[in-house]
Amino acid sequence: MVRSELANSGAAPKIPRPTTLRESVFEAILELIVNGSLSPGQHLAESELAELLGVSRQPVREALQMLSGEGWVDLRPGHGAFVHAPTVQEADQLLAVRALLETESARLAALNSDAAGVARLREVCARGLRALEADDIDASVAANSELHALITELSGNAVLAELASQVSRRVRWYHTPVARQRGRDSWEEHDQLINAIEARDEIRAAEIMRDHTEHTRSSYLEQRAAEPAEPQEPAPAARRRRPRSLSAS
């Protein structure tokens, strides 16, 4: 059954399917949170976001609920959405979970990966190092995320990869400012990790990844210890009324 000539003419550019509005809004708000335009604890009024983004309240509502599902905002019935304010304890717990998930990923990756996978790992690793040399922090951080994501993908466990991805995004938010501290060491550990994966040494791969994630964890805790204290008061949960300023800057 020769369906049609068009079907075989591959290279379908996949017409720029306008994704649903709620997804665009989701990305937009997430960006505002990650880059700090919206500060933790801040109240998010649907109407204001809607006006700011030029859409109606409905897509904003749905986006906020998606964000709530991934832990970016807290939804208090009747009160609306508040940017999630992570406590030091919670950040630490999240880092612990990330360590667990990534360690297992590395172990499985060592068991399952093939030459092609290793090649991809090396490529990303090289890219990260180049970014580091060039003092391009953003590119370095991005490459770091990409490398970890790739490892979880190579684990062959999609569920694990999905979970690790979510956890990683939040971790990155919490400790982005810390990232610039440890660059060189981090990429050397990555290199050793790839070696272990290539050698199919699951024990060593897991070990290196555990140490690696523990390093970033302790580095995060040091950073926090150096700071004065919790920036936001924990009890009143930041109920300030009328923030009125969503100025994106």
Place this chain on the structure above:
Amino acid sequence: MVRSELANSGAAPKIPRPTTLRESVFEAILELIVNGSLSPGQHLAESELAELLGVSRQPVREALQMLSGEGWVDLRPGHGAFVHAPTVQEADQLLAVRALLETESARLAALNSDAAGVARLREVCARGLRALEADDIDASVAANSELHALITELSGNAVLAELASQVSRRVRWYHTPVARQRGRDSWEEHDQLINAIEARDEIRAAEIMRDHTEHTRSSYLEQRAAEPAEPQEPAPAARRRRPRSLSAS
């Protein structure tokens, strides 16, 4: 500062706070999925669910998005919601993740738990055994879930507990029919696990939990192997039009 007499008159019946409608709808649909009224792959039309539950489409939409976030339904833009149809591979991966999370929970619980926690564990364990003696499968399964939830709680890592809880709920859905197979063994393993936790033996606790979850995993795979094949065709993703029957039974 004596606030008021009322504040101290404990035993507040906590007026039946009407939770938001979307949460009730969420629970209702989840129940329909878990008990099989809605079969995997089935298309869920918002209007029908809305009419069935006596609410408007809006809360249904929001509930469906919550369900999508936890992996119960798949949301295809422009096409609506479909009950998630887990593949054998995915179920296996989920069981692997559960094993990972619960093993770590058991390890941490062994490190952190106190006498009170152990006492609660023993209480639940005893309850589960009684249910088993009485051939009360439902109560036994419930106690099982409760026990595992309690262990994750005792781990002291709330993030880990939250993740484990979500994963467990889905696992339970997948292998509920399998549960009745291994009852006696399961509760004996639980008993040993509690002993290890009480003895602060993190290594052994983790070991027992890993074996325990691996047992249920292999038992699941055996069950699936005994069955003919995948009940639903994977490719067309179940696009059947007009199911029209949401008959709850």
Place this chain on the structure above:
DNA sequence: AAACTGTATACTGTAGGCAGTCGACAACAG
């Protein structure tokens, strides 16, 4: 007879609107 095209139908995605509720502030009583 087979395939293509036009039309009808039904569902989703989004917008707008209304009632209920919560918090804050001000007036009032003790």
Place this chain on the structure above:
DNA sequence: CTGTTGTCGACTGCCTACAGTATACAGTTT
């Protein structure tokens, strides 16, 4: 002056309505 109560404002939660779009069916053409 302190504690209480009434009123106002604002926001959320939900419902209804409309437009856009994908699917199925039937009619038409080759």
